[in-house]
Amino acid sequence: LELEQALADALDGGDIQVVYQPQWDLASGRMVGMEALARWEHPERGAISPAEFVPLAERSGLINRLGDSVLEQVLTQLREWEAAGYAIPPMGVAVNISPRQFAALDWEAGIHERLRRFGVAGDRLKLEVTESLLMENLATAADKLARLRAEGICFALDDFGTGYSSLAYLQELPLDYVKIDRSFVQRIGDGDAGEGIIEAVLAMASHLGLDVIAEGVETEAQADFLRSRNCDAGQGFLWARPLPPAEVAALLP
Numbered sequence: 001l002e003l004e005q006a007l008a009d010a011l012d013g014g015d016i017q018v019v020y021q022p023q024w025d026l027a028s029g030r031m032v033g034m035e036a037l038a039r040w041e042h043p044e045r046g047a048i049s050p051a052e053f054v055p056l057a058e059r060s061g062l063i064n065r066l067g068d069s070v071l072e073q074v075l076t077q078l079r080e081w082e083a084a085g086y087a088i089p090p091m092g093v094a095v096n097i098s099p100r101q102f103a104a105l106d107w108e109a110g111i112h113e114r115l116r117r118f119g120v121a122g123d124r125l126k127l128e129v130t131e132s133l134l135m136e137n138l139a140t141a142a143d144k145l146a147r148l149r150a151e152g153i154c155f156a157l158d159d160f161g162t163g164y165s166s167l168a169y170l171q172e173l174p175l176d177y178v179k180i181d182r183s184f185v186q187r188i189g190d191g192d193a194g195e196g197i198i199e200a201v202l203a204m205a206s207h208l209g210l211d212v213i214a215e216g217v218e219t220e221a222q223a224d225f226l227r228s229r230n231c232d233a234g235q236g237f238l239w240a241r242p243l244p245p246a247e248v249a250a251l252l253p
């Protein structure tokens with residue numbers, strides 16, 4: 001409860017900041033996008049991981065405010081970068097959307113409204129959702145995605161392979177990318193089933209016409225494996241950690 005109050009105060013005080021982790025095209029080595037990740041520096045406890053405060057925000061209902069804050073920071077940043085003449089990479093900036101946010105009645109309207117208010121084109125924005133959005137009625141979720149996609153926003157399915165994705169469900173959802181969870185990437189070279197799972201995901205994505213981004217790439221051997229299997233893009237400590245805005249801007253053309 002104490003931490004919940006601290007999170008509410010941090011949201012009031014602007015203490016939730018956004019860092020950006022670059023995503024790279026595996027064939028050309030060019031930066032093709034980035035993922036926005038929330039960071040909380042607590043005055044006494046130091047850095048608190050989003051793995052801790054995002055679930056807390058979900059439980060306490062603060063997730064909508066957290067999500068709005070992250071989205072508004074990203075849109076402000078996009079506007080600034082564009083005004084400064086930076087080319088925003090083609091996959092745009094990805095924002096994580098948690099299931100409870102996605103399900104909120106006014107969430108979709110809030111996205112449309114903020115794009116207009118901040119003067120940012122929808123195609124600069126990518127939203128990362130998880131399979132848990134399927135907790136919602138499949139048709140309702142698919143309609144929501146389709147209406148946002150009509151504004152140019154694209155969608156990635158995050159943490160792919162960790163849930164219950166069935167081909168039938170995925171086929172019903174208008175998605176653009178799947179992200180291979182880092183737990184699979186970390187098993188490359190282990191000689192167990194990890195590589196086979198990645199190959200199966202790549203085959204499935206190709207069948208569905210989806211691009212694939214592998215996350216948590218830490219070694220050249222992992223990158224080589226993914227490149228050799230025609231995985232489209234990668235993200236991970238091998239290339240760059242999540243970076244503050246000025247550092248990621250230095251990587252933009």
Ligand code: G
Nearest residue numbers: 036037038049050051054067070096097098
């Ligand atoms: O940045 P890090 O790898 O520590 O993130 C841990 C988890 O927190 C990841 O699952 C990530 O998706 C999630 N996360 C980070 N930032 C946000 C955010 O702004 N919104 C939501 N919903 N989740 C986030």
Ligand code: G
Nearest residue numbers: 037096158215216217218235236237238242
């Ligand atoms: O669930 P999601 O994909 O949003 O999680 C992204 C999280 O993964 C971020 O918290 C980010 O800090 C973390 N991350 C990014 N690259 C790497 C990596 O190469 N190795 C590890 N262990 N974590 C990473």
Ligand code: MN
Nearest residue numbers: 035096128158
């Ligand atoms: Mn993510």
Ligand code: NA
Nearest residue numbers: 158159181215
């Ligand atoms: Na993930």
